[in-house]
Amino acid sequence: xxxxxxxxxxxxxxxxxxxxxxxxxxxxxxxxxxxxxxxxxxxxxxxxxxxxxxxxxxxxxxxxxxxxxxxxxxxxxxxxxxxxxxxxxxxxxxxxxxxxxxxxxxxxxxxxxxxxxxxxxxxxxxxxxxxxxxxxxxxxxxxxxxxxxxxxxxxxxxxxxxxxxxxxxxxxxxxxxxxxxxxxxxxxxxxxxxxxxxxxxxxxxxxxxxxxxxxxxxxxxxxxxxxxxxxxxxxxxxxxxxxxxxxxxxxxxxxxxxxxxxxxxxxxxxxxxxxxxxxxxxxxxxxxxxxxxxxxxxxxxxxxxxxxxxxxxxxxxxxxxxxxxxxxxxxxxxxxxxxxxxxxxxxxxxxxxxxxxxxxxxxxxxxxxxxxxxxxxxxxxxxxxxxxxxxxxxxxxxxxxxxxxxxxxxxxxxxxxxxxxxxxxxxxxxxxxxxxxxx
Amino acid sequence: xxxxxxxxxxxxxxxxxxxxxxxxxxxxxxxxxxxxxxxxxxxxxxxxxxxxxxxxxxxxxxxxxxxxxxxxxxxxxxxxxxxxxxxxxxxxxxxxxxxxxxxxxxxxxxxxxxxxxxxxxxxxxxxxxxxxxxxxxxxxxxxxxxxxxxxxxxxxxxxxxxxxxxxxxxxxxxxxxxxxxxxxxxxxxxxxxxxxxxxxxxxxxxxxxxxxxxxxxxxxxxxxxxxxxxxxxxxxxxxxxxxxxxxxxxxxxxxxxxxxxxxxxxxxxxxxxxxxxxxxxxxxxxxxxxxxxxxxxxxxxxxxxxxxxxxxxxxxxxxxxxxxxxxxxxxxxxxxxxxxxxxxxxxxxxxxxxxxxxxxxxxxxxxxxxxxxxxxxxxxxxxxxxxxxxxxxxxxxxxxxxxxxxxxxxxxxxxxxxxxxxxxxxxxxxxxxxxxxxx
Numbered sequence: 001x002x003x004x005x006x007x008x009x010x011x012x013x014x015x016x017x018x019x020x021x022x023x024x025x026x027x028x029x030x031x032x033x034x035x036x037x038x039x040x041x042x043x044x045x046x047x048x049x050x051x052x053x054x055x056x057x058x059x060x061x062x063x064x065x066x067x068x069x070x071x072x073x074x075x076x077x078x079x080x081x082x083x084x085x086x087x088x089x090x091x092x093x094x095x096x097x098x099x100x101x102x103x104x105x106x107x108x109x110x111x112x113x114x115x116x117x118x119x120x121x122x123x124x125x126x127x128x129x130x131x132x133x134x135x136x137x138x139x140x141x142x143x144x145x146x147x148x149x150x151x152x153x154x155x156x157x158x159x160x161x162x163x164x165x166x167x168x169x170x171x172x173x174x175x176x177x178x179x180x181x182x183x184x185x186x187x188x189x190x191x192x193x194x195x196x197x198x199x200x201x202x203x204x205x206x207x208x209x210x211x212x213x214x215x216x217x218x219x220x221x222x223x224x225x226x227x228x229x230x231x232x233x234x235x236x237x238x239x240x241x242x243x244x245x246x247x248x249x250x251x252x253x254x255x256x257x258x259x260x261x262x263x264x265x266x267x268x269x270x271x272x273x274x275x276x277x278x279x280x281x282x283x284x285x286x287x288x289x290x291x292x293x294x295x296x297x298x299x300x301x302x303x304x305x306x307x308x309x310x311x312x313x314x315x316x317x318x319x320x321x322x323x324x325x326x327x328x329x330x331x332x333x334x335x336x337x338x339x340x341x342x343x344x345x346x347x348x349x350x351x352x353x354x355x356x357x358x359x360x361x362x363x364x365x366x367x368x369x370x371x372x373x374x375x376x377x378x379x380x381x382x383x384x385x386x387x388x389x390x391x392x393x394x395x396x397x398x399x400x401x402x403x404x405x406x407x408x409x410x411x412x413x414x415x416x417x418x419x420x421x422x423x424x425x426x427x428x429x430x431x432x433x434x435x436x437x438x439x
Numbered sequence: 440x441x442x443x444x445x446x447x448x449x450x451x452x453x454x455x456x457x458x459x460x461x462x463x464x465x466x467x468x469x470x471x472x473x474x475x476x477x478x479x480x481x482x483x484x485x486x487x488x489x490x491x492x493x494x495x496x497x498x499x500x501x502x503x504x505x506x507x508x509x510x511x512x513x514x515x516x517x518x519x520x521x522x523x524x525x526x527x528x529x530x531x532x533x534x535x536x537x538x539x540x541x542x543x544x545x546x547x548x549x550x551x552x553x554x555x556x557x558x559x560x561x562x563x564x565x566x567x568x569x570x571x572x573x574x575x576x577x578x579x580x581x582x583x584x585x586x587x588x589x590x591x592x593x594x595x596x597x598x599x600x601x602x603x604x605x606x607x608x609x610x611x612x613x614x615x616x617x618x619x620x621x622x623x624x625x626x627x628x629x630x631x632x633x634x635x636x637x638x639x640x641x642x643x644x645x646x647x648x649x650x651x652x653x654x655x656x657x658x659x660x661x662x663x664x665x666x667x668x669x670x671x672x673x674x675x676x677x678x679x680x681x682x683x684x685x686x687x688x689x690x691x692x693x694x695x696x697x698x699x700x701x702x703x704x705x706x707x708x709x710x711x712x713x714x715x716x717x718x719x720x721x722x723x724x725x726x727x728x729x730x731x732x733x734x735x736x737x738x739x740x741x742x743x744x745x746x747x748x749x750x751x752x753x754x755x756x757x758x759x760x761x762x763x764x765x766x767x768x769x770x771x772x773x774x775x776x777x778x779x780x781x782x783x784x785x786x787x788x789x790x791x792x793x794x795x796x797x798x799x800x801x802x803x804x805x806x807x808x809x810x811x812x813x814x815x816x817x818x819x820x821x822x823x824x825x826x827x828x829x830x831x832x833x834x835x836x837x838x839x840x841x842x843x844x845x846x847x848x849x850x851x852x853x854x855x856x857x858x859x860x861x862x863x864x865x866x867x868x869x870x871x872x873x874x875x876x877x878x
Binding site: 083085086087089090091093094096097099100101102103104105106107109110111112113152153155156159163185188189192193194195196197267271272273274275276277294297298299300301302303304305306309312313316 | 522524525528529530535536538539541542543546549550551552591592594595598602624631632633634636706712713715733736737740741743744745748751752755
């Protein structure tokens with residue numbers, strides 16, 4: 001056990017205490033309340049493997065409301081951190097009580113239309129107001145002079161952006177590129193309909209084709225958490241900035257993002273993935289119109305219920321920061337930052353004392369939101385298997401840890417992406433399992 | 440004024456009384472409560488015309504929460520019945536009170552996943568249960584042996600069906616056909632991404648290409664309200680049945696629909712267009728899987744908030760029929776059937792006494808739901824301009840009535856589609872305006 005010899009007894013104590021505190025907290029706060037949190041994996045494992053066969057994208061959950069059998073031995077329990085389901089924030093929202101509860105009577109929001117005077121005619125004014133307010137509070141994006149387009153998650157807005165930016169009369173599809181490692185779903189989302197408008201062009205670094213192109217700039221990047229800027233940098237490029245993770249809990253806010261087309265989503269900002277609400281800030285009016293047109297042809301608008309609920313949740317986030325009354329509870333960003341900081345600290349403890357794994361290195365930077373120098377603490381770990389392990393995903397899978405292989409992100413299978421946003425319970429089990437793996 | 444001479448004083452009295460009753464009712468029930476119901480058309484007209492330039496599909500509303508100027512002269516008021524916004528049911532849902540109100544706390548439904556053991560892993564179990572129950576109550580569709588796939592409206596499910604039914608390795612895109620007059624959005628929804636998987640093939644009646652094809656069977660049909668069966672009827676056809684209007688308020692229910700792939704939506708059944716919730720009943724497991732995969736790639740699932748709200752609303756509809764307690768209020772289908780019957784009666788009164796217009800003829804049939812012989816009363820009027828008027832849309836537009844031309848439905852511009860689902864107020868104004876048009 002060469003790795004374990006590096007653990008001092010102090011390290012063990014810290015890790016063990018952290019695990020216990022988080023498990024006890026979990027028992028106090030959640031026990032018996034959470035329908036989706038069993039330690040049962042009989043049916044899920046089946047469900048998970050079926051889903052994974054169909055897709056490299058999302059797939060399978062570490063929880064289910066339908067499970068009937070359980071595996072109790074901690075080593076045989078499957079820890080699924082393949083997807084980025086943001087369960088980590090549930091505790092905050094439980095504590096927030098009525099401030100984030102929405103009531104919708106049966107007669108409300110029945111029409112297709114929200115405001116026909118707006119380019120995005122299905123955009124709820126209340127949601128738009130809270131988007132602007134939150135960006136002002138956080139300082140992570142310029143909203144002046146931007147059109148807001150709401151989408152069924154930022155996925156739909158990504159497709160809407162491709163549709164809007166593709167030339168309609170080009171002899172061949174426009175290339176869509178992104179520097180590796182890129183979000184594993186970009187290629188299949190771009191290519192699944194074999195569109196004649198756009199097609200996946202691969203790694204932006206090696207892209208050399210002449211003419212127009214669309215470059216995706218994900219910053220901080222999914223999967224590796226690094227801040228990014230455009231790589232291709234030629235005159236005929238359209239840039240789509242996917243800033244899903246540009247929030248204070250994940251990365252120091254350096255300045256308000258000021259791009260042509262920027263995507264955000266509640267899934268990663270507040271943790272409400274089930275709402276399926278994202279938004280785009282769009283400089284060009286014609287692009288905003290075409291994106292709106294795509295959403296009209298795709299889904300005739302976006303759920304009003306979720307827009308109204310998202311408005312309430314974003315308002316609660318802004319209020320929790322601006323009012324800053326400790327009796328009213330912690331601010332969302334303080335809660336989530338502390339939580340991510342704690343998880344990363346625990347993870348580093350485990351990884352630093354292993355010669356099997358390594359983590360990306362990040363430079364601390366001044367965060368204009370927290371007004372402190374802080375380190376990035378991404379929503380995913382981009383873990384590298386060191387030494388002879390060539391297929392990190394298979395290696396971890398043999399230890400019942402499900403992750404996503406680097407090959408889906410356009411790079412070596414020595415890397416895997418691991419979610420840092422799962423429940424406290426799963427995260428604790430993950431750390432425990434990881435620290436027990438011997439070379 | 441040749442038309443007007445056909446009106447007997449009795450007819451005028453009936454029409455006038457009907458208009459007054461509906462206007463008075465409207466004032467009692469709605470006044471001051473409805474944010475989206477102004478008689479103001481300054482800004483909207485602009486919004487409407489911009490939106491219509493972009494699309495032949497939806498666009499523009501007869502209402503807005505943002506209007507500041509009003510046109511009071513009844514003749515100059517623009518009556519927009521171009522789209523099928525189902526505002527007509529709002530009154531029922533106001534009366535239903537808490538039975539249809541949903542409360543969602545901030546911590547609920549945060550995960551991407553609903554049930555990973557289900558093929559459609561983002562389908563809320565509660566919604567699926569209410570779908571099955573409602574079809575059992577109404578008797579309009581077989582649910583046994585079917586997979587339910589939920590979608591962001593039935594539009595998304597239509598696209599999911601195209602994706603699922605298209606061969607992946609075909610040398611050319613599969614043809615998508617529908618008999619004329621067909622829903623005006625089918626061609627643009629099919630072709631907007633220039634997919635290499637499928638392409639619009641036009642009128643099913645004249646389709647003669649060899650090999651596989653997808654035929655859309657909309658029954659009752661949008662725009663003309665007629666019951667339909669497949670037209671092409673060859674061995675290599677995949678059928679998609681769009682049964683958005685197969686509900687008792689629109690047409691006599693003859694038998695439970697028993698097809699391979701059937702689409703429904705809350706927009707037209709209960710009037711909740713803003714929810715963007717539809718569902719597909721799918722016989723083949725692999726088709727259900729591929730449709731689910733499409734929705735994953737398109738929007739990573741469907742709003743849980745709207746699924747939960749839809750479950751509540753569908754339950755209220757089933758309860759209102761099964762409990763049948765008059766003190767608890769009328770059943771939804773009795774309310775909506777009576778309302779549509781009343782509108783069609785008034786419309787027939789106006790049109791029958793005009794030599795400018797004509798309506799489709801429908802045969803009464805036994806309705807297994809109401810257990811009576813009843814006549815269809817479609818959600819749209821498929822109006823024909825008789826005589827010399829070749830462009831019915833322009834003719835009505837000159838009288839400030841906005842409709843959708845037959846040319847968008849693959850037929851002659853002598854026809855227009857007019858919504859029968861708008862507010863009582865707009866419908867009354869429409870009848871008044873229509874009866875005042877002279878040849």
